[in-house]
Amino acid sequence: MNETNEHIIAAIVEHKPGVLFKITNLIRRRGFNISSISVGSTENPSLARITMTVTGDEATIEQVIKQLQKIIEVVKISRLNPSESVIRELLLIKVHVADSRARSDILIYTQIFRGRIIDVAPDSMIIEVTGGSNKINAFIELMKQYGVKEIARTGITALARGEKSLK
Amino acid sequence: MVRMTGAKALIESLKKEGVRVVFGLPGGAILPVYDALYDETELRHILVRHEQCAAHMADGYARASGRVGVCMATSGPGATNLTTGVATAYMDSSPIVAITGQVPTIMIGRDAFQEADIVGIMTPITKHCFQPRDAKEIPRIVKEAFYIASTGRPGPVLIDLPRDVQQMEADIEFPEDVKLLGYNPKLEPHPLQIKKAAKLLVEAEKPFILAGGGVRLSGAYMELVALAELLQAPIGTTLMGKGVVPEDHPLCVGGVGMHGGVANKIICEADVILAIGVRFSDRTTGRFDSFCPEAKIIHIDIDSAEINKNIRAHIPIVADARRALKALYDEIINFVAKSNLNKTGWIKRVNEVKESARIYLECEGGRLSAPGIIREMRKLMPRESILVTEVGQNQMWAYLHFQVLMPGGYITSGGLGTMGFGFPASLGAKIARPDIPVVDLAGDGSFLMTEQDLATSIVEDIPVTVVILNNGVLGMVAQWQRLFYHRRYSQVHLGRIPDFVKLAEAYGAEGVKVENIDDFREAFAKALKNDVTTVIDVPIDPEEDVLPMIPPGGSLRDMMWRGRVS
Numbered sequence: 001m002n003e004t005n006e007h008i009i010a011a012i013v014e015h016k017p018g019v020l021f022k023i024t025n026l027i028r029r030r031g032f033n034i035s036s037i038s039v040g041s042t043e044n045p046s047l048a049r050i051t052m053t054v055t056g057d058e059a060t061i062e063q064v065i066k067q068l069q070k071i072i073e074v075v076k077i078s079r080l081n082p083s084e085s086v087i088r089e090l091l092l093i094k095v096h097v098a099d100s101r102a103r104s105d106i107l108i109y110t111q112i113f114r115g116r117i118i119d120v121a122p123d124s125m126i127i128e129v130t131g132g133s134n135k136i137n138a139f140i141e142l143m144k145q146y147g148v149k150e151i152a153r154t155g156i157t158a159l160a161r162g163e164k165s166l167k
Numbered sequence: 168m169v170r171m172t173g174a175k176a177l178i179e180s181l182k183k184e185g186v187r188v189v190f191g192l193p194g195g196a197i198l199p200v201y202d203a204l205y206d207e208t209e210l211r212h213i214l215v216r217h218e219q220c221a222a223h224m225a226d227g228y229a230r231a232s233g234r235v236g237v238c239m240a241t242s243g244p245g246a247t248n249l250t251t252g253v254a255t256a257y258m259d260s261s262p263i264v265a266i267t268g269q270v271p272t273i274m275i276g277r278d279a280f281q282e283a284d285i286v287g288i289m290t291p292i293t294k295h296c297f298q299p300r301d302a303k304e305i306p307r308i309v310k311e312a313f314y315i316a317s318t319g320r321p322g323p324v325l326i327d328l329p330r331d332v333q334q335m336e337a338d339i340e341f342p343e344d345v346k347l348l349g350y351n352p353k354l355e356p357h358p359l360q361i362k363k364a365a366k367l368l369v370e371a372e373k374p375f376i377l378a379g380g381g382v383r384l385s386g387a388y389m390e391l392v393a394l395a396e397l398l399q400a401p402i403g404t405t406l407m408g409k410g411v412v413p414e415d416h417p418l419c420v421g422g423v424g425m426h427g428g429v430a431n432k433i434i435c436e437a438d439v440i441l442a443i444g445v446r447f448s449d450r451t452t453g454r455f456d457s458f459c460p461e462a463k464i465i466h467i468d469i470d471s472a473e474i475n476k477n478i479r480a481h482i483p484i485v486a487d488a489r490r491a492l493k494a495l496y497d498e499i500i501n502f503v504a505k506s507n508l509n510k511t512g513w514i515k516r517v518n519e520v521k522e523s524a525r526i527y528l529e530c531e532g533g534r535l536s537a538p539g540i541i542r543e544m545r546k547l548m549p550r551e552s553i554l555v556t557e558v559g560q561n562q563m564w565a566y567l568h569f570q571v572l573m574p575g576g577y578i579t580s581g582g583l584g585t586m587g588f589g590f591p592a593s594l595g596a597k598i599a600r601p602d603i604p605v606v607d608l609a610g611d612g613s614f615l616m617t618e619q620d621l622a623t624s625i626v627e628d629i630p631v632t633v634v635i636l637n638n639g640v641l642g643m644v645a646q647w648q649r650l651f652y653h654r655r656y657s658q659v660h661l662g663r664i665p666d667f668v669k670l671a672e673a674y675g676a677e678g679v680k681v682e683n684i685d686d687f688r689e690a691f692a693k694a695l696k697n698d699v700t701t702v703i704d705v706p707i708d709p710e711e712d713v714l715p716m717i718p719p720g721g722s723l724r725d726m727m728w729r730g731r732v733s
Contacts, residue, residue, distance in 0.1 A: 062475060072347060072350045
């Protein structure tokens, strides 16, 4: 019951100025912890979808959801069960390429992770990888031996599988 | 569709919401609204001397009338001065709409003169904030603001109006309905939860009802008393719930919490606690982990986020207090055997506890003691009257010793504990209820925080009675320093100034200083009938403690009935 874990919370919110501020401000004020947050538009232009990863025990997550629900612009909010959801994150990583040996190794790793090379410079490459957070973490670990210059992660976004939906 | 300015649209929208009075103070960024007010005959504007008081007055008005209170200020410092009052209303779920001027749209974000990000500042202390960018939006926004402020769990809403939006002419339409996608308060209780709760309550040997501010906000007075009488359950109240049951009712056991009386003892013996419209504040429960650990808790609240926030509920019921209480009553009457409802043993025990503690709560005669004065006030005030308090010892003495006999007859800043709240709130309450006496019970510390609005009370002809329990110190702080900091009185001595009689007279109010209880009786009786505000200065002993109390960090079992000598 008191186990602290990462939980995924998805919310449909009205696409209005200040909504993201309200959500993050509330999380700060109540002392909750979010490790990632991503925002994007939906099939309805007046609504946006926010996906958050929140760390805490059951009671904390219950409070996060109930408190966020009280924000007027939050139309729907629920917790996604990871085993019944599709969870993806996008990684852009700029890796140092010292020599051609490194270049070919990185190419192979990228293929194994089903990533794509999207930019090549004489001494660096940018690679794009999507997947769950574990996969992204594993790829970053692998790249460390070559020298990671810069990382940009989107934070996770997720949808429940099958019939379930937030609407 | 009518062509008018945003400012005019605001005024018309307010009137459509039934607003009759606005508390405020003008300034540069809200000039167009005040210009529209100039021709206004239906809306009364009360000019305050400090914007904080405008917010407290709107709050006091809301609490005394059950309607939405409205306050208004200019941008920047005017708006930030409202924040203490708005935060006070937020903590106590009081419905107010605050309207602020803002610099013109084109200047927002440029650190213009008197610009403050008031939406950013107010967001954590309001239910919602609006900042229209087009005059056309104003009628819809005002309608939504009043709807949000007054429904569900009530609370303050901000409307921040850029000056160009106030000036802008537009074709204005006034909507009839409110449509909010993400706001739909749940009012009806879940029938299954009601069944479970009814069963638990009937089977309880020693049920206890803890009634909070939510009972007042939903007007569930009759339903509460009916259920308590049916169950033969004692009713204790939180600070915000004080008065939801007339305190001379035989089942009423008074206040629970840090300065609760016998109710603290009784709740600790209960096996089932029915908590209604309470948020289990730390001041009510003491330490969360040792709050009645053996009791089963049924928690009714309209705000689902209050369920399991501080205290875990065995049976949560998310609903309007009145509907839930009625449903519980009906369920018990119709479906549950009434044989179990005879709890004479429990009531006998409750009365024993009440009796045993009586001597501690009786005050010693003769000298001017705070409890004695408060009891005299009770005797002289009619049942239908409102006591407003400041914050500190005066508030807690009133909590312990002033019997509230009318629903809504006790107005106090509970959650935020705002010193300076009482006097302006009493003016707002008097505007709402000009027919009954309104008394502000103050301390000398609190009163000085907002006394400048004596001017408002005189100029706007709002007569109230202010009783200052004058001990020359910040009394509650001094009490804690006495009890828990080895009498190291750090920065609490106020020097017994000003002369409150002269201060009152300087504003054109009446001032009286009393030396004994007979003088007080006479002065207070006269003040209640006075058609001008009266300030009564009552010197009391600075060493007098508010007792009993739960020491900080203690549980309800750890009541101190006598002061500790350190």
